[in-house]
Amino acid sequence: MSEQPEFTPEWLTLREAADAAARDATLPALLGDRLARHPMPAGAAERPAGPEPADRSGDGLVIRDLGCGTGSMGRWLAGRLPGPQRWMLHDRDPVLLSRAVAGVTGPAADGRPVTAVAEPGDLTLLRADRLTGTSLVTASALLDLLTAEEVSALAVACAAAGCPALLTLTVTGRVELDPAEPLDAEISAAFNAHQRRVAGDRHPLGPDAAAGAADAFARHGAEVHRRPSPWRLGPEQSALTAEWLRGWVGAAVEQRPDLAAPAAAYLRRRLAACDAGDLRAVVHHEDLLALPPRGDGR
8 A cells, every 4th residue: 555645643633623523423332232242253262272362452352443643543432442452553654653552542431441552564464364353443534545455355354354344534525615616516526536546556446435345344244334424614623624625625636737726716715714714614424334244143
């Protein structure tokens, strides 16, 4: 996954509160119920005798956070699941990893301890054998960066390991701005095309990722739950809205250079409205929970 975009700690920090407000809170409840009923991943009992893998946490949960960034998913989810929990934080950026390890501290929903360790490297190399003993795979704002092949490999690995997956804040390609402008739809379409464009030998799914992931997990027997998780940005989130606007319009112009002149004027108007507290935006995302077959009829 060598072409994965880089994300700065500043951007991830700026968006954390909006991410937390947007994620669907019903999916962790479904997940927690399943984990309480089936705490051991399928196939765990068939592991050969010998020392436990290094990533086991006794009778607690082992959670792998893919593309963890600064650890915002762990800070949001750990307190919604019973512990103890051991978070395995995957990211290529050592600066982000160090912040994440320091920031994912719990406690769990029942007050029990939460620990975190860094797992540097390419998260797309995660296969079923790496998931042995893993209770949950999770990620935030990641799926739209992956290719169909990478999403399929993730679904295969989770199915083989009997491991649930909670994948949140996947962009859907829908944006609503109030007040609306005629150029909104054209900018949005260009941005969505930019999300899907081929980079080297990679063809990210972009706004098609949520549907693609749902299909991939369902093909491998998972029980798939999908929920909307939109950012709802108003005057209180003006700093985030402004930074998001710059990136959104900039990607659209990169995809369609002919939009450069009208997009520059458009961005000036939008930023002025944002500064004045007169702009509201809904940026649509989707959360997905894939639960492996129970195998017990319950």
